[in-house]
Amino acid sequence: MTQETFAEMARRHLCDDMLAAGNFKMVDGQACSVGCFCYDYGLKPGDFEGLAKLTGYPEAAHRLQESIFEGLPETERANWHVAFAEKAATVTDWQTVIDRIILTSLRIAEAYDTSESKVVAAVIALYERRLNGDNPSDAEWVAAYAAGAVARDAAGAARCAARAVARDAAGAAAWAAADAAGNAAGNAAWVQIRDAFLNV
Numbered sequence: 001m002t003q004e005t006f007a008e009m010a011r012r013h014l015c016d017d018m019l020a021a022g023n024f025k026m027v028d029g030q031a032c033s034v035g036c037f038c039y040d041y042g043l044k045p046g047d048f049e050g051l052a053k054l055t056g057y058p059e060a061a062h063r064l065q066e067s068i069f070e071g072l073p074e075t076e077r078a079n080w081h082v083a084f085a086e087k088a089a090t091v092t093d094w095q096t097v098i099d100r101i102i103l104t105s106l107r108i109a110e111a112y113d114t115s116e117s118k119v120v121a122a123v124i125a126l127y128e129r130r131l132n133g134d135n136p137s138d139a140e141w142v143a144a145y146a147a148g149a150v151a152r153d154a155a156g157a158a159r160c161a162a163r164a165v166a167r168d169a170a171g172a173a174a175w176a177a178a179d180a181a182g183n184a185a186g187n188a189a190w191v192q193i194r195d196a197f198l199n200v
Contacts (some may be wrong), residue, residue: 006055009040010085019078021070033039033069033081034062064101064197067174071190080194087198096131097200103127105177108189112180117150119147 004012012066013019013036018138020030024045031038035045043050048066052059065084069077074149091097106124113120123144178186 007085007089010082014078014082018083034066057088059100068194071178073187099127099131100200101197102173104193105173108177109180
């Protein structure tokens with residue numbers, strides 16, 4: 001196993017042109033963001049849980065790392081790989097960081113929520129409460145999850161975001177937000193989500 005730090009590995013991946021979207025497995029010396037780290041650590045491709053155990057960062061952080069990598073324009077992916085690794089080393093409260101990224105994703109998706117019950121706004125309110133120190137009850141999260149599932153079944157990526165984040169799926173929330181925004185706006189959404197992480 002390598003003795004490099006996580007950030008040192010990331011910088012080497014960039015310098016050695018090892019980064020390519022779409023493949024956890026190392027192919028012709030290239031893999032995705034998480035794929036490169038899994039390769040270096042001797043893990044199976046896409047082993048988010050194993051990577052989290054080795055880095056000490058939560059699995060949700062690595063899922064967010066990979067989601068943003070895959071979602072960003074190709075010209076910005078490699079620099080994100082390094083920026084994530086460098087920023088991760090400074091994070092002391094991952095739950096707050098992840099909650100803020102989910103909130104950013106929800107706010108992007110909210111504009112596209114056409115459900116009568118406005119489920120995205122309801123989940124935004126839960127996250128805002130939690131970030132302000134007022135933890136919603138388990139029953140409130142379950143109700144938000146159920147409402148999001150019903151709305152998602154009716155249609156719409158924005159409502160899917162509400163369903164996903166009720167389970168703290170940061171990467172899923174980001175994907176749903178970008179999907180709700182559509183093609184061109186989706187690229188801008190990924191940039192906004194990346195910047196929110198880097199500026200927490």
